[in-house]
Amino acid sequence: MTTPATSVAPKGLEGVVAANTRLSDVRGETGELIYAGYNINELAGKVSYEEVVHLLHHGHLPNQQELARLKARLACERDLPQGVIEIIQRLPKDTPPMHAIRTGVSALGCFDPECDDDSQDAQRHKAMRLIASIPIITAYFHCHRNNRPLLAPDPTLGEAANFLYLIDGEKPSAEKESTMDMCYVLHADHGMNASTFSARVTIATLSDMYSAITTAIGTLKGPLHGGANEGVIKMLKEIGTLDKVDAYVAECIAQKKKIMGIGHRVYKTLDPRAPHLKRMAQILSAQLGDPTWIQMSERIAEIMLKEKHLNANVDFYSATVYYSIGIPTDLFTPVFAIARTAGWTAHVLEQLADNRLIRPQSVYTGPLGLKVVPISQRP
Numbered sequence: 001m002t003t004p005a006t007s008v009a010p011k012g013l014e015g016v017v018a019a020n021t022r023l024s025d026v027r028g029e030t031g032e033l034i035y036a037g038y039n040i041n042e043l044a045g046k047v048s049y050e051e052v053v054h055l056l057h058h059g060h061l062p063n064q065q066e067l068a069r070l071k072a073r074l075a076c077e078r079d080l081p082q083g084v085i086e087i088i089q090r091l092p093k094d095t096p097p098m099h100a101i102r103t104g105v106s107a108l109g110c111f112d113p114e115c116d117d118d119s120q121d122a123q124r125h126k127a128m129r130l131i132a133s134i135p136i137i138t139a140y141f142h143c144h145r146n147n148r149p150l151l152a153p154d155p156t157l158g159e160a161a162n163f164l165y166l167i168d169g170e171k172p173s174a175e176k177e178s179t180m181d182m183c184y185v186l187h188a189d190h191g192m193n194a195s196t197f198s199a200r201v202t203i204a205t206l207s208d209m210y211s212a213i214t215t216a217i218g219t220l221k222g223p224l225h226g227g228a229n230e231g232v233i234k235m236l237k238e239i240g241t242l243d244k245v246d247a248y249v250a251e252c253i254a255q256k257k258k259i260m261g262i263g264h265r266v267y268k269t270l271d272p273r274a275p276h277l278k279r280m281a282q283i284l285s286a287q288l289g290d291p292t293w294i295q296m297s298e299r300i301a302e303i304m305l306k307e308k309h310l311n312a313n314v315d316f317y318s319a320t321v322y323y324s325i326g327i328p329t330d331l332f333t334p335v336f337a338i339a340r341t342a343g344w345t346a347h348v349l350e351q352l353a354d355n356r357l358i359r360p361q362s363v364y365t366g367p368l369g370l371k372v373v374p375i376s377q378r379p
């Protein structure tokens with residue numbers, strides 16, 4: 001007989017360890033992020049997003065042939081089924097992009113004959129298909145809402161460049177491409193974050209990979225997770241100028257209102273992704289000749305560290321980076337989703353390799369022993 005649960009894990013499952021993983025490690029006390037043995041500071045600027053995809057999916061960085069094979073595979077998985085394109089084109093143009101992507105991924109599963117094929121080969125194909133397709137779904141929805149033609153993906157371009165090409169209608173400069181690629185690398189995986197956990201819960205029921213990634217996208221969308229980067233730009237626009245920062249932050253602290261892009265559940269010191277993004281934001285702002293936003297951001301981060309001992313997280317400076325390279329604000333979280341698909345799919349495969357249903361319990365706090373009153377006599 002199962003006895004009723006009487007004690008509950010910390011709120012938000014803080015500190016609860018839910019799985020073993022070889023994919024990535026978030027070391028909160030020291031502010032380190034490891035991808036399959038490599039510190040993020042070692043990877044950033046030295047490897048491409050595709051190399052990280054290979055690292056997460058095969059456990060080692062690729063040699064030249066392996067990288068060429070992976071790139072070719074991703075390039076040939078970019079053609080969306082016509083039915084998915086039609087669904088994207090029927091969405092209301094004011095659909096928030098994260099809703100559109102969640103719908104597009106769910107639809108993709110309906111058009112994939114391998115959707116419910118649980119052989120290892122089919123699961124690997126689906127992982128690559130999702131990594132390659134989510135940028136196309138995003139870009140096609142963006143073009144549809146702007147009444148622009150849907151360009152064919154360019155197989156000569158890497159993941160970051162092809163996405164920029166599809167949303168801008170022209171090939172990106174080498175600098176814009178490398179900025180985007182670095183953002184992808186920094187966002188590719190992050191331990192047992194909320195969206196990854198939700199993907200693992202879904203696949204642990206032996207559901208399909210499209211369902212798991214749809215779940216993850218829905219989870220990432222929230223402002224406490226991936227949605228924070230959009231919130232940062234909204235906040236910077238609301239504040240407007242550097243001289244108004246101090247009063248704005250003081251007001252937020254007094255009202256106990258959260259500043260987006262600040263704080264982290266696991267990192268008790270610096271989020272190691274933030275300095276890379278900060279450096280990129282500084283360079284891009286200098287190039288644009290407009291330091292306003294980076295100056296405002298630095299001042300907000302300085303006050304929050306001093307007053308609340310909270311550091312900037314990945315979303316804080318990525319917002320300025322994306323804005324500076326012309327990514328529309330409501331595509332910031334989709335860009336996060338595009339990059340994180342590498343990690344989500346790798347976690348799904350890892351969960352399947354050693355699966356057990358994830359099924360926690362709850363402590364019942366409601367009443368007991370109530371008797372049914374006939375409906376006509378209920379108050």
Ligand SMILES: CC(C)(COP(=O)(O)OP(=O)(O)OC[C@H]1O[C@@H](n2cnc3c(N)ncnc32)[C@H](O)[C@@H]1OP(=O)(O)O)[C@@H](O)C(=O)NCCC(=O)NCCS
Pocket residue numbers: 012223224225226228256257258259260261262263264265266308310313314315
């Ligand atoms: C990331 C986050 C959800 C972590 O949440 P958490 O571990 O549950 O921490 P809590 O929300 O319980 O916050 C703990 C304390 O820090 C404060 N705090 C945390 N983040 C804060 C923020 N961004 N702005 C102001 N105060 C913040 C809380 O008000 C709380 O203070 P209190 O103890 O005086 O009440 C949280 O820091 C947050 O909401 N940040 C903003 C959203 C964001 O940037 N998300 C992206 C994460 S990568």
